[in-house]
């Protein structure tokens with residue numbers, strides 16, 4: 001276990017974007033490497049995603065979730081696409097279903113005829129008469145494309161920080177990746193004394209990395225595994241919260257930690273957030289980077305196992 005104090009640093013990555021081989025960029029790599037080995041969480045600023053685009057995606061979330069339930073539920077789809085009702089997922093076994101609703105958007109696919117393979121279902125979009133594409137589909141797709149590029153850079157930073165420092169080690173994994181935007185809405189929790197009711201129950205993320213945009217309401221907490229304390233991740237409108245997921249922890253043999261987090265919306269108001277899950281190429285075979293001989297597993301198998309645990313059959 002790391003001996004240094006639990007930390008979720010905020011790192012300005014602009015020097016890395018400018019020149020990944022500069023001394024300033026190497027300092028960024030070392031700060032992020034430290035965070036990944038310690039809490040598994042950090043925040044990035046200087047990432048280059050325009051504020052206006054972030055605002056338009058949060059606005060899309062507000063407008064979508066305020067639609068009548070019947071319009072939303074029509075867009076219910078397979079895991080990882082379309083609408084997910086309040087209580088549709090239970091991230092923490094033994095607690096009540098999560099008090100959040102969601103809308104997932106993955107890659108746009110040309111192949112629109114069923115049967116669909118897992119994680120390759122087409123996106124679902126509200127009809128134009130209900131929600132104009134200018135207010136929903138287009139900003140979300142534009143945002144998703146920008147986040148895909150940013151995630152590749154974060155993967156480079158993480159690769160630079162591994163013991164053999166090979167920046168291209170994740171290259172094949174990052175080709176044609178499963179990368180999913182999830183709009184989330186957490187209604188105000190009616191009874192904060194009910195410890196079994198969380199917005200998102202305690203969990204670790206399944207994939208490689210998550211880049212989270214959160215509004216100003218707060219409620220995300222990360223657990224210090226040594227003390228058991230829950231640490232608030234205070235909202236910073238300029239920052240993405242980045243965390244390591246289970247796949248990367250397994251792959252790096254716990255060099256990088258996938259840490260437990262949860263959401264409790266204590267603000268008394270509606271909270272919106274937009275995680276972006278970067279999960280890599282579905283056909284890629286994962287086996288620990290240190291060359292130890294564990295049997296490989298594809299990204300698709302890995303993600304299936306994780307998702308199945310959190311959705312009622």
Ligand SMILES: O=C(O)CCC(=O)C(=O)O
Pocket residue numbers: 182184200205212214220261262263273274275
């Ligand atoms: O809404 C948030 O702040 C975090 C959501 C989350 O942890 C998740 O969707 O995995």
Ligand SMILES: [Fe+2]
Pocket residue numbers: 203204205261
């Ligand atoms: Fe999460």
